[in-house]
Amino acid sequence: MGELGERLRAAREEKGLTLEEVAEATRMPLNYLQALENEELARFTSELHARGFLRNYASFLDLDVQETIATYEAVRTAGSRRKAPLPLPAPAQGKPPARRSFLATDLLLGLVAVAILGLGVFAAYVRNNHVEPTPTVGPPPTPTATPLPVYTGTSYEMDVYLDYPAHALDVKQRIDYTNPTSQTLSNLMLNIHANHFKNTFKLNDIRVDVDGEWERPETAPLDVTLRLELPAPLKPGEHVALMLDYSLKLPSISPDSEFIRGSFGYSKRAISLGNWYPVMAPYREQEDKGWYGQTYFEIGDPYVTEIADYRVSITTTQGVILAGTGVETHAGNHWVYDAKQVRSFALAASDQYMVSTANVAGVNLHSYYFPSNEEAGKVALDTAGKAMELFTELYGPYPYANYRIAETEFAGGMEFSGMTFLGSAFYDAYDGTSRTPLIPLTAHEVSHQWFYGLVGNDQIVEPWLDEAPAEYSGFLYYERYLPDDVDWWWFYAVDQWAPAGKIDQILYLFRNNREYMDAVYRRGARFMRDLREVMGDPAFFGFLGEYQRRHAFRLARSRDFFTLVQEYTTADLMPLQEEYFRQRILP
Numbered sequence: 001m002g003e004l005g006e007r008l009r010a011a012r013e014e015k016g017l018t019l020e021e022v023a024e025a026t027r028m029p030l031n032y033l034q035a036l037e038n039e040e041l042a043r044f045t046s047e048l049h050a051r052g053f054l055r056n057y058a059s060f061l062d063l064d065v066q067e068t069i070a071t072y073e074a075v076r077t078a079g080s081r082r083k084a085p086l087p088l089p090a091p092a093q094g095k096p097p098a099r100r101s102f103l104a105t106d107l108l109l110g111l112v113a114v115a116i117l118g119l120g121v122f123a124a125y126v127r128n129n130h131v132e133p134t135p136t137v138g139p140p141p142t143p144t145a146t147p148l149p150v151y152t153g154t155s156y157e158m159d160v161y162l163d164y165p166a167h168a169l170d171v172k173q174r175i176d177y178t179n180p181t182s183q184t185l186s187n188l189m190l191n192i193h194a195n196h197f198k199n200t201f202k203l204n205d206i207r208v209d210v211d212g213e214w215e216r217p218e219t220a221p222l223d224v225t226l227r228l229e230l231p232a233p234l235k236p237g238e239h240v241a242l243m244l245d246y247s248l249k250l251p252s253i254s255p256d257s258e259f260i261r262g263s264f265g266y267s268k269r270a271i272s273l274g275n276w277y278p279v280m281a282p283y284r285e286q287e288d289k290g291w292y293g294q295t296y297f298e299i300g301d302p303y304v305t306e307i308a309d310y311r312v313s314i315t316t317t318q319g320v321i322l323a324g325t326g327v328e329t330h331a332g333n334h335w336v337y338d339a340k341q342v343r344s345f346a347l348a349a350s351d352q353y354m355v356s357t358a359n360v361a362g363v364n365l366h367s368y369y370f371p372s373n374e375e376a377g378k379v380a381l382d383t384a385g386k387a388m389e390l391f392t393e394l395y396g397p398y399p400y401a402n403y404r405i406a407e408t409e410f411a412g413g414m415e416f417s418g419m420t421f422l423g424s425a426f427y428d429a430y431d432g433t434s435r436t437p438l439i440p441l442t443a444h445e446v447s448h449q450w451f452y453g454l455v456g457n458d459q460i461v462e463p464w465l466d467e468a469p470a471e472y473s474g475f476l477y478y479e480r481y482l483p484d485d486v487d488w489w490w491f492y493a494v495d496q497w498a499p500a501g502k503i504d505q506i507l508y509l510f511r512n513n514r515e516y517m518d519a520v521y522r523r524g525a526r527f528m529r530d531l532r533e534v535m536g537d538p539a540f541f542g543f544l545g546e547y548q549r550r551h552a553f554r555l556a557r558s559r560d561f562f563t564l565v566q567e568y569t570t571a572d573l574m575p576l577q578e579e580y581f582r583q584r585i586l587p
């Protein structure tokens with residue numbers, strides 16, 4: 001540690017504060033505070049980012065901000081930046097609030113699993129499959145260590161009253177946002193996906209914290225977005241808090257609904273809450289496009305969200321069972337979910353749910369189903385457990401302690417972090433055999449925990465980037481566990497549709513679900529099959545694991561996918577590009 005770190009630590013200790021207490025008081029991430037005190041400045045995403053945090057911390061400690069920044073500059077130019085890994089969230093010290101240590105435990109369990117499992121995955125795959133490395137490929141790239149979560153500095157705290165019979169919610173929501181960009185922001189943007197539906201979302205109040213006073217900002221709604229002007233510019237690394245008060249009156253879901261209309265609303269036996277809360281729009285700094293406001297679209301998943309922390313506290317009607325993202329604590333009709341570093345928070349509710357649980361690969365699996373579908377509910381649990389094991393082996397460790405599947409009444413499946421909604425139609429159709437749609441759908445959805453959850457993508461501009469690997473993961477499940485049924489899988493999932501279309505089309509250009517699924521899912525699965533064929537198994541699976549490690553907790557792009565493919569193969573990929581892609585992605 002050098003002069004800067006010592007100065008910060010001494011000033012903090014003089015105030016008698018632990019790092020945890022500072023994190024609590026300033027709402028600055030503990031990891032960043034530790035990085036500043038340890039002078040691990042390379043851990044910040046940019047110089048401005050580091051400086052923004054340092055300025056805040058110095059000011060909180062009553063240090064001379066200019067002088068501290070000058071010391072920082074000296075440290076930086078002396079080239080003493082260290083590339084030590086981002087410090088783990090420290091185990092809670094002293095007596096922090098109970099929920100903090102609870103969160104830390106959950107994340108630590110995940111991280112330990114990551115550390116243990118991360119590096120052996122590719123080796124294990126090769127071993128299990130007795131394949132030799134392809135001789136035409138140069139030395140395979142050394143897999144990077146599984147990265148720790150990139151703390152985005154965004155957290156959501158919701159206090160929810162869910163009136164189950166009335167299909168209505170009252171919500172108070174706090175958003176803590178730390179400017180992750182290198183630009184000063186004069187406004188913020190929220191995507192309010194509930195505004196896809198008329199007369200559903202009602203904003204009662206919105207406030208922004210200005211030096212401890214909650215002031216009402218100027219706002220401009222447009223389509224599903226809400227832009228709000230900040231009373232003062234938000235510099236890189238600076239933090240701001242918002243407080244929202246809103247009500248939701250849920251739309252009804254019909255059993256044949258898909259996608260948007262199937263994953264948000266109420267049906268006879270359940271309430272589905274997917275993409276239901278105002279969420280910070282991603283800021284597209286690299287593309288120089290600013291806030292990513294999203295718009296209504298009936299087909300596919302027109303949502304792009306970034307990693308954040310959630311703490312959701314729900315009071316609901318007596319007798320209602322909830323299923324949500326994260327670690328659950330529950331007493332009577334009060335439920336709390338803590339979810340750290342997830343892409344979305346989803347919730348299903350029913351006064352009829354039965355629950356089966358299992359523990360597979362250190363993950364607690366929970367299957368929620370209606371009493372008439374008990375057998376299928378257990379098959380969903382069993383399938384999810386096997387899929388979790390397979391994809392942990394192929395793609396890397398699942399980073400959370402819990403995964404839930406909830407039967408809801410619609411005609412599809414929908415993925416969220418740590419959570420999947422599966423439509424009743426698939427349970428009703430369960431016929432006791434392995435050639436039944438419930439199994440491929442469950443495998444597809446579990447794989448979204450990697451392709452969507454861990455490595456996110458722009459599901460509007462490049463929906464193929466999660467759906468093609470997810471659909472092909474259904475095949476990988478059959479190849480591993482039900483090899484006699486792989487021909488059935490190809491017919492059921494792909495060939496019976498005689499699919500057409502380029503897989504990299506933007507979501508908004510599809511005219512109906514059939515066109516979208518033919519191109520993105522079905523041709524997407526064929527593309528993954530052909531890519532594997534061209535690369536050979538060691539390179540293909542090495543690439544998939546490394547793709548997860550390298551882009552975990554981020555939004556990846558098509559070019560990231562292909563850049564990495566080219567690190568794993570020297571094969572000619574142009575024929576594949578011409579066959580499946582509209583745009584030229586390869587350099």
Ligand SMILES: [Zn+2]
Pocket residue numbers: 415444448467470
């Ligand atoms: Zn999918």
